[in-house]
Amino acid sequence: MSPQTNSSNTSLDFESPYYLHPSDNPGHSLVSVVLNGIENYNPWVLGMTMALLMNLAHTVLYADFAATIWADLKSRFSTINGPRIYDLERRIATIQQEELSIAQYYNQLRCFWDELNLIDSPPNCTCQGCSCGAKEKYLRQQNNRKLMQFLMGLNDTYSQPRSQLLLTSNLPDLSGAYSLLLQDEAQRSHTHPPVSTDCAAL
Incomplete structure (x- = not known):
């Protein structure tokens, strides 16, 4: 009789190049x-x-x-990052909302900003504790620039809330402006709900 394998003595060698993790499979996509x-x-x-x-x-x-x-x-x-930086800056400067929702338009812009920040990062402060306030001023400047880029590409239907944002004594941060425009968009959809296809056909 052949000796039986004792399963209790069998252990997995996690460092073996032949070990497959349960999540490993040929069709698995990381991104x-x-x-x-x-x-x-x-x-x-x-x-x-x-x-x-x-x-x-x-x-x-x-x-x-x-x-x-x-x-x-x-x-x-x-x-070479130069051509890509140029392309991102061009896209940011020319993007228009058109048929996109506020969220879709903002997300596209956010992708451009994030990638630009990745390949052309702002300078880091190397001093121990900035006391002149330059960092805060720079961050505020960056926020205002992004806010202007965001407002420039909006459809003309949002001219009134855009004017309200621009006429405030202190410009709001980008997230605050985005939230306000989302509310305005939601209010418009409730005031003028889209006509269903079935009703239009009748």
Whole structure:
């Protein structure tokens, strides 16, 4: 009779290159963004970094191989930031709300701002405790610039709340303006509800 394997003596070697984590499978996708070149390299690399950090425990086994791929992608798509910065600045300056909702329009702008901040980061204060208030002034300036960019692309139907925001003695922060415009949009939808297709057909 052949000896039976004692399952109690069998243990998993988590450091083995042949070990598969339960979440590992060929169809698993770490991020929803598909890399298609320079156009979306920066949001893709940010998403991948966050996904890999979340799964770091069982992906460090492939560190050498992953590092090779990562370096290759970076050398191909992230060598020159000038053209991408130009493209982002152009998109921010020319974006229009048009058929987008307030939330959709704001989210598009936010993506441009976040990527621009990633590849063209603002300077960091190196002194121990800024006492002149320059940092706060700079952050306020950045907020006002983004607020203007956000308001410029709004449809003319929001001219009244836009004027109210611009005429305040102290410009509101971006999140406050966004919240106000969301409320205005919701009020408009309740005042003028869309006509259903069935009613229109009758």
